[in-house]
Structures are given as structure tokens and as C-alpha cells.
Amino acid sequence: MSQTMKAAVLYAVGEPLRIEQVPIPEPGPGEILIRIAACGVCHSDLHAMDGDWSDLPTLPLIPGHEITGHVAAHGSGVTEPALGTAVGMPWMYSACGTCEFCLGGMETICARRESTGYSKQGGYAEYMIAPAAFVSNIPDGTDLYALAPILCAGVTTYRGLMRSHARPGQWVAVMGIGGLGHVAVQYAIAMGFRVAAIDVGADKLELARGYGAEVLINALDNPVETVKQQIPGGVHAVLVTATANAAFEQSVKMLRPGGTVVFIGLPGGDADTVRASISSISGWELTITGSNIGTRQDLNEAIAFVARGQVKAQVSLEQLDNINDIFDRMRKGQLVGRTILKIS
CATH class of the missing domain: 3.40.50.720 (NAD(P)-binding Rossmann-like Domain)
Incomplete structure (x- = not known):
């Protein structure tokens, strides 16, 4: 495995993303390393870049939160999902699991939640780390590019x-x-x-x-x-x-x-x-x-509609190098369906 990876990085709100080589992260306890296949381009990523929300993103930031890929490595204490398993990573990076909202099926509004591609590094890159407990398993044979928008949209x-x-x-x-x-x-x-x-x-x-x-x-x-x-x-x-x-x-x-x-x-x-x-x-x-994104159970149910063939996102595949041009087209309302970055 190469020690660096290609990524699109935001260094200051209001600036374009920079395509560069950065170190591949190493998974810690309870985490996995995902080799990313695809990442959808969401309007929330544009809000992050432009600093539109009162809580600004953590910088420098790799955006992206509609992520599909495969488990490439385990951190300590992790055995599942198994190496090579297809997984998805949504906007909700993690939640505390113990507050009244998490216990009541409302982990989406946990005060200690973290957000993929906003407060944590996201999927506009070849690899990312994620909490093993918060990734979703993807059914065998699923098109990872077509499924990516389901992780958010x-x-x-x-x-x-x-x-x-x-x-x-x-x-x-x-x-x-x-x-x-x-x-x-x-x-x-x-x-x-x-x-x-x-x-x-x-x-x-x-x-x-x-x-x-x-x-x-x-x-x-x-x-x-x-x-x-x-x-x-x-x-x-x-x-x-x-x-x-x-x-x-x-x-x-x-x-x-x-x-x-x-x-x-x-x-x-x-x-x-x-x-x-x-x-x-x-x-x-x-x-x-x-309504704020979805819980892990919501995500499992949403994916099941796709697995049954009842929902299929219209996607167009583009390369990571085109990301700033994609955002220019998004600002002008010129994107139809969902644009997916074909990472690997």
C-alpha cells in the first residue's frame, strides 16, 4: 500500500479545494480503514466550503459523506466488518450512544455527534477511517457507485x-x-x-x-x-x-x-x-x-429499498480532479441527479 493518497482538501472557507497527496490515515481502536470506491457530491459539501453554517467545518478538511468502499484494515479490537467487506459511510460519523436522544432512536440529534466530511475527514480521497459501529454493510453485488447517494440523499x-x-x-x-x-x-x-x-x-x-x-x-x-x-x-x-x-x-x-x-x-x-x-x-x-439525515436503522431500511430494485439514483460519474468544476455547476443549478466521484 502506498503511504500517501490523493485527496481534495479545503484549507479555508470560500476557497477552492486543493488536489494533493496526503498521508493515508491509520485506524485506531474501534475504527476501520476504508478504501473508497465512490463518494457522492452533496449540496451540504458546498455549504461546508462556503462557510454557510454557524458551526464552521474543522479545517483542513477532506469533504464528502456519501461514501462506499471496502474495509482495508482494522484498528485494535475490531473484527467486523471483515476485511474486504463492502461498506458505506454516511454523514453521521458517530454519536455518543448513551444520551436520551441516542437511547430514544434519535441519534441524529445527539449533542456529541460527529459529521463525516465536516467535523471529521470525509470521502473525497482514496482512503478514510471510520468507526466500525457506524458503517453500514452493503449487500453483495450492489453497484457501489449507484448506491453512494443513498448514504445521504x-x-x-x-x-x-x-x-x-x-x-x-x-x-x-x-x-x-x-x-x-x-x-x-x-x-x-x-x-x-x-x-x-x-x-x-x-x-x-x-x-x-x-x-x-x-x-x-x-x-x-x-x-x-x-x-x-x-x-x-x-x-x-x-x-x-x-x-x-x-x-x-x-x-x-x-x-x-x-x-x-x-x-x-x-x-x-x-x-x-x-x-x-x-x-x-x-x-x-x-x-x-x-428532519436531519437518518439513524443507522433508517439507513439499513433505505438501502433495502435499493436492494429490492425499488429505488435507483440517477448518477453521473466524474473524476476527483474535476471537483471544483462540479461545484461551479452545482452553484448554477446545472446538475441533474447525483454526481458521483469515481475514486477507485
């Missing part, structure tokens, strides 16, 4: 749909048919919901139609009125995967009485505030809730 939207409390046969609107939204549409269909897809891009709406969305709405054409015209009474739930502030405010107005909107997308910067009618929320018993 998949598990995040799956958990969001679960938290919407919508029932099969009810209407769910997905706002934003990008890297998260195109997967969300598939999970919603697989879970028995009727889907309205909302986006500004005609190509993205056609993608949603192909997955089974019944109603397609251009977000620039009075989406609230259009939803209520095509779905009398409004939708039972809205999943907001977009990052435009307007989408969050519009989503509440699309709900029918008793409905739920789930916020997933993160605007970042000064746009991180939403105005909503308190009287409408109270009078019609509407619910606004957030």
Missing part, C-alpha cells in the same frame, strides 16, 4: 417521508427534484404515496414523471395556486429538498388541514429564516417539522 429523504406521517394513497409534494428530490420521489412512490413534483427545471420534472409523479409543477408558475387547482384541498405532506427560501414559505401554504411539511434542504447564509401564518398553522392544525 436516500436516507435523508426516506426519514423525512417517515416523519411526514403521510399514509399510502395520500398526496406528497416534493419540492426540488435535484440530488435529494429525485430519490425522494422514488421512495414516495415505493411507499405508496401519490406524488406532486415541483421544480424550476423542465428536465428535472420529466425525470420525476418517469419515476411515477402524477403532477408536475413549475416552481416559477404560482406553485401554491397550481397545487390547489390540481389537488383540491392541497397535499397531505410536503418534503422540501430545495434550498431557495421561497420554497419553504410556499410549502406551508400547499398543505390541506392537518398536513405536515418537512424541512430538509438547507438555504444557508442569511436566508435561514421562514415567515409563516401562525393563525393558519394553529387554525388548520398544520405541522412544520425538520
